[in-house]
Amino acid sequence: xxxxxxxxxxxxxxxxxxxxxxxxxxxxxxxxxxxxxxxxxxxxxxxxxxxxxxxxxxxxxxxxxxxxxxxxxxxxxxxxxxxxxxxxxxxxxxxxxxxxxxxxxxxxxxxxxxxxxxxxxxxxxxxxxx
Amino acid sequence: xxxxxxxxxxxxxxxxxxxxxxxxxxxxxxxxxxxxxxxxxxxxxxxxxxxxxxxxxxxxxxxxxxxxxxxxxxxxxxxxxxxxxxxxxxxxxxxxxxxxxxxxxxxxxxxxxxxxxxxxxxxxxxxxxxxxxxxxxxxxxxxxxxxxxxxxxxxxxxxxxxxxxxxxxxxxxxxxxxxxxxxxxxxxxxxxxxxxxxxxxxxxxxxxxxxxxxxxxxxx
Ligand SMILES: [Zn+2]
Numbered sequence: 001x002x003x004x005x006x007x008x009x010x011x012x013x014x015x016x017x018x019x020x021x022x023x024x025x026x027x028x029x030x031x032x033x034x035x036x037x038x039x040x041x042x043x044x045x046x047x048x049x050x051x052x053x054x055x056x057x058x059x060x061x062x063x064x065x066x067x068x069x070x071x072x073x074x075x076x077x078x079x080x081x082x083x084x085x086x087x088x089x090x091x092x093x094x095x096x097x098x099x100x101x102x103x104x105x106x107x108x109x110x111x112x113x114x115x116x117x118x119x120x121x122x123x124x125x126x127x128x129x130x
Numbered sequence: 131x132x133x134x135x136x137x138x139x140x141x142x143x144x145x146x147x148x149x150x151x152x153x154x155x156x157x158x159x160x161x162x163x164x165x166x167x168x169x170x171x172x173x174x175x176x177x178x179x180x181x182x183x184x185x186x187x188x189x190x191x192x193x194x195x196x197x198x199x200x201x202x203x204x205x206x207x208x209x210x211x212x213x214x215x216x217x218x219x220x221x222x223x224x225x226x227x228x229x230x231x232x233x234x235x236x237x238x239x240x241x242x243x244x245x246x247x248x249x250x251x252x253x254x255x256x257x258x259x260x261x262x263x264x265x266x267x268x269x270x271x272x273x274x275x276x277x278x279x280x281x282x283x284x285x286x287x288x289x290x291x292x293x294x295x296x297x298x299x300x301x302x303x304x305x306x307x308x309x310x311x312x313x314x315x316x317x318x319x320x321x322x323x324x325x326x327x328x329x330x331x332x333x334x335x336x337x338x339x340x341x342x343x344x345x346x347x348x349x350x
Binding site: 001008009010011013014016017062063064065066 | 281295297
């Protein structure tokens with residue numbers, strides 16, 4: 001069972017109740033008529049596909065039926081926070097930088113865990129799911 | 131804007147119209163096993179209740195509801211307020227949406243009085259009585275039947291009295307709530323009522339599930 005915290009229902013709910021809805025915080029150009037084709041095309045069709053921290057919209061489809069935002073690590077699939085529409089994320093790319101630093105330190109001290117090994121493990125997990 | 135809303139009594143006059151509940155056909159086609167001596171779960175339909183969806187701001191709706199019905203909106207997400215005699219309830223569905231359930235013959239009067247009280251407030255009231263029905267599940271094994279059917283945690287210690295959620299049930303969705311110690315209520319869409327009923331009969335078979343014939347709120 002995999003649970004996601006809905007900021008409107010204020011509780012953890014089963015993942016099956018949710019749908020991902022793509023990148024969050026995309027602002028519609030204030031004056032569409034004044035946009036170049038490239039700007040408008042960017043707004044309509046082009047989305048980020050980062051390796052690491054990504055801010056996404058999700059829908060609590062079988063539940064309160066509200067959209068909300070998730071900050072997610074696209075490498076580990078870890079959900080770092082969920083927050084309501086209109087709010088800003090508190091976790092950004094610097095979070096990941098901090099984590100990598102910590103794991104390098106652990107690797108140096110323990111000699112077991114390395115960043116490269118965890119990446120390989122993640123790749124095999126991804127392969128198994130594909 | 132508010133004076134352009136057409137409000138009318140959508141409830142069929144049961145004296146002249148032979149209204150059928152969403153489960154009428156299911157009772158015929160799938161049968162109604164009688165609750166047995168050994169049975170640990172009982173299912174029943176409470177048909178022809180009035181279901182109203184309220185949308186708008188919590189403060190203005192809460193005030194109107196207290197004035198007109200004597201009960202307020204539940205203060206917390208996923209919770210339910212029931213009036214003193216257990217006949218009227220209001221449930222949180224989302225931050226700006228509540229489900230109000232009352233005896234069927236009160237629906238139109240209540241909607242009219244709510245609208246009069248709310249005046250030009252930015253709210254919506256929709257009578258969805260014909261689109262859904264309420265299925266009641268009782269008996270000591272009721273929560274075990276639910277455990278086989280939904281992803282939500284229905285352990286009676288977790289899912290306490292006064293809680294209500296919209297969640298997945300088998301391959302459809304239901305509004306699941308617990309108005310008191312002994313009863314669970316499922317509010318299902320009319321078009322899924324037959325599916326849910328047959329699922330419950332099947333899931334409840336091992337607990338000797340039976341079907342209660344409705345004795346309350348029978349249309350005249
Ligand atoms: Zn929710």
